[in-house]
Amino acid sequence: MEYSVENIQVMEGLEAVRMRPGMYIGTTGSRGLHHILWELVDNAIDEAANGYASFVEIVLGRDGTVTVTDDGRGIPVGIHEKHGVSGVELVFTQLHAGGKFGNDSYGYSGGLHGVGASVVNALSSYLRAEVFTQGRAYMQEFEPLVDSSGKLHPGRPKAPLKEVGRTRKQGTVVTFKPDERVFESTEMNFELISRRMRELAYLNRGIIMRLIDLRKQKREAEYCFLSGLTDFVAFLNADKTALYPAPIYFKGEKDGIAVEVAMQHNDGYAESIFSYVNNIPTTEGGMHETGFKAALTKVLNDYCRRTGVLKEKDASLSGEDFREGLTAVLSLKMKTIQFEGQTKTRLGNTEARPAVEYVVMEQLIPFLEDLKNSETASRIAEKAQKAAHAREAARKAKSVAREKNKLENAPLVGKLSSCTGRNIQKNELFIVEGDSAGGSAKQGRDRSFQAILPLRGKPLNVEKKRLDQVLENAEFRSIITALGTGIGEDFDLAQRKYEKVIILSDADQDGAHIRAILLTFFYRYMKPLIMNGHIYIGLPPLYKVHKGERVIYAYNEAELALAAKELGRGYLVQRYKGLGEMNPSQLWETTMNPDCRSLIRVGIEDAADVEHIVTVLMGDKVHSRKEYISEFANFNKRDAFLEKGYAQSEKPAANS
Secondary structure, rough: OOOOHHOOOOOEHHHHHHHOOOHHHOOOOHHHHHHHHHHHHHHHHHHHHHOOOEEEEEEEOOOOOOOEEEEEOOOOOOOOOOOOHHHHHHHHHHHHOEEEOOOOOOOOOOOOOOOOOOHHHEEEEEEEEEEEEOOOEEEEEEEEEEEOOOOOOEEEEEEOOEEEOOOOOOOOEEEEEEEOOOOOOOOOOHHHHHHHHHHHOOOOOOOOOEEEEEOOOOEEEEEOOOOOHHHHHHHHHHOOOOOOOOOEEEEEEOOOEEEEEEEEOOOOOOEEEEEOOEEEEOOOOOHHHHHHHHHHHHHHEEEEEEEEOOOOOOOOOOOOHHOOOOOEEEEEEEEOEEEEEEOOEOOOOHHHHHHHHHHHHHHHHHHHHHHHHHHHHHHHHHHHHHHHHHHHHHHOOOHHHHHHHHHOOOOOOOOOOOOOOOOOOOEEEEEEOOOHHHHHHHOOOOOOEEEEEEEOOOOHHHHHHHHHHHHHHHHHHHHHHHHHOOOOOOOOOOHHOOOOEEEEOOHHHHHHHHHHHHHHHHHHHOOHHOOOOEEEEOOOOOOOEEEOOOOEEOOOOOHHHHHHHHOOOOOEEOOOOHHHOOOOOHHHHHHHHOOOOOOOEEEOOOOHHHHHHHHHHHHOOOOHHHHHHHHHOOOHHHHHHHHOOOOOEEEOOOOO
16 A cells, blocks of 8 residues: 555644643653653554554663664655655654545554654654665654744754665654653653553564663563464463363454454453454443443353253343453454543444444354364353352342441441541542551541541452452442442442542551452452542551651651651651551651642553453462562552552642
8 A cells, every 4th residue: 555745634733732741641740751652652553553564663772762663664755745844744743744544544543542743752852763765764853942032842853854875674763852841750661661562462463562671771572472362362361260271263354344352261250351443452441342242142142042051941141141250352453433531442433333243243153153162162151150140149149238238338337437528529538457547547537528447357359259259248348338339230430429549558568468459359340440540559658767856757768768867866767567556646647638648549551461460469370479479569669559550659739
């Protein structure tokens, strides 16, 4: 397919990006910093997804630069008839300029969900584009320009695009340096980038994804998966016990929408479906997931009827029954994408549902009817029947729980200390480890908007239990009742009673375990609380450093050293073994006061990676858990959460 300068359409120019970067990349924090990298990676992946590139490479330079390389067709270098400059200059200086707004140059594109390479240029202190095409090499540099009045003009070309020699290479190389005047930090996160590159390698079979870190700690990562989604599902189920040896894989096309599916059941109880459209994660699902679930339920129910698993008098099994323990990856390629909501993580295209339904039914029915797959099919049916029995038990348990809750929240008498305020947007629920800490928290809180729910002992690890067993646990029944949202399929975010749910546990191993158990519960049964930013981790200090009337609280060893240096000789140190050792005023001052506390807001950057980590940490495979903990765990330092990119720190004066 020809890709020339005439395919590039221009929609608007660039200064506004620098003035209000948050409007274009969401935030000037870590997420926004990596967003500008994803803009360039998306462009390279679009070349690969359309069959024009075989590798994508990212290099993190010692000087703070980032280089993205692909071996695609290269940005068009010709002069645009209307604008009188090269295609390269248009792409990097005009917002929404590119070859993806029509369907002539790209069959499928993920780049359209973003804001374009021009935003990378606008928010960089330097950018260099190198293009290799048709035996020639070209180069153009860009940097901010300050005019005579002192006004800054971002991303101005230093000179027109120039030819710099002959070459046998093909593709595009973009080197940029994020501007320190824009971003809170310009430090790229190796682990976060590596995870996204691995995910893209799974979604684009055979494409080589390479990451090279030339900074202080030199590291490399390279991914290439010849079986694509099948390898992806095998990775996600690696620390689970699969019901059948190999994932089920099929693909097809309907009305110009290409559908690819890989799926495999395990002996667990959680449903894990990961969907993508043109390589974009759709973490909130959408019409394609709806179509997949509907078709899967119909096909499997029909199979159970035909084979006698379900008798004529038996009721059909529910979709939940068939999806218990299911790990599935659904990937669509389509020409025009419509997202719902501000987060752009839910697919709204209505035509996606019938396309997915058609492909699933066309491909899965013959798979189940093939004699060589009979054992796999029977194991799926057997697991669904067991799930149906458990679902009925859970329904009865929930019914009993609802009846109990009618009696003035009977399970919470003597436990929950609710707040007096009725403003849900301000109210906070602290889930506190132990009665002793709960007592201090109740006395130290601001009861107008802060509620306290102490836990008596460790709750159940829900990763290893069915829903009916979870509902029998007193601690979780208390949490469910306190939040008011319901659970699982009955969950309703609009019914929540608190804006913030803050896990407050000791800064030790037991506290870390309780945090992990509670986060697993919220992830499995109340995921919208996490997806919408309502779950937080409180950060109590480890040390009280004091000298005379001067007191400094330190949250880790580094802060302890700084405090000791600041106070000088003669200081005293108190090491807090638990929250219960703090009196109410200390707990308020260090951990609960919105004006000076520190919180970690829990979020999901990479849904597939979170699923893998939850399975490793909370599942049955002890060896995998030991390996992970020995390599990564550092629960006493708040930076350990941030370093892995699984959560975001909340500044005391910002959103607290």
